[in-house]
Amino acid sequence: MKDLIRIKSMLSTETEKHLNQQIKKEAYASAIYLSMAGWCDRNGFQGAADHFYKQSDEERDHQLKLFKFLSDMGGTAISPEVTNVKQEFGSFREVFEEALEHEIAVTQSFKNIMAHLHKEGDYVTAEYLNWFLKEQREEEYVARRILELFDVIGEEGTGRWDIDRHIHKIEYNEA
Amino acid sequence: MALIRTQFTSRKLEEVFSTSAGAVYQADSERCLYVDFAGKRTRLNFLCFLRLKTAVEKVDIEQMLLDAEAPDLEIISICACEHCFVLDATEILAFRELLQGAFVMFKLNHIIKDCLYRLPVS
Ligand SMILES: [Fe+2]
């Protein structure tokens, strides 16, 4: 009897499910960063707005990368529904706290997928996802460093204005 | 039913999985599957078969049974496949069992193929 399931796709049903969930998470990330960009824009934080517009684009790229991989390997990639996107934030600092929290959740999600792939012995997909692990290193670094500016510079006086102007200077240089 | 069955005797059908409610056969020569269920035989390619399983799993049986407003029958159709099934709750449960069983057998077949043919050094 032909092995139809394997002939159709390189990915197991479980892996496909994990990847579709991650596609949805990346889509949500893109949407929440866009909403953060909007909030920063209308509250006068132009540097932060630019940062989040860029982040939103990057998350969309992540979504497409996973979508294409899943499709290329013979799976069924699902264009996700994105709902419950928060539009308002309590403060400038809160936006960045949530951004970091979100990146931590995404890192955790990839670790989880990796654990599954190793258990299954799907090193091919694991190798592909290495790019995302590296990306998460950078994403968390940048989010954490920006948040630290709130303590380093301080929010008093023109502090928030300073923080806003500093954001674009933060970049991750791998050791 | 018996008559329909004889139409297919020229093709080699291998039983994938069967229950008292129905059966799933695989035809390697046509790279497709035959599903005997609800008094008919349906021919599907693998992708449609996968979609059928997803559609059957998606039905909210609890709501079907408890909600008086909800219809007693569910129409299961998969786009791009001309077939459709009109099933009640018991039939859906039986169909689910059949389709899920078939997928377990597909997986088993995959593992066996790996162990017997793909991994050994000939
Ligand atoms: Fe991402």
Ligand SMILES: [Fe+2]
């Ligand atoms: Fe990210």
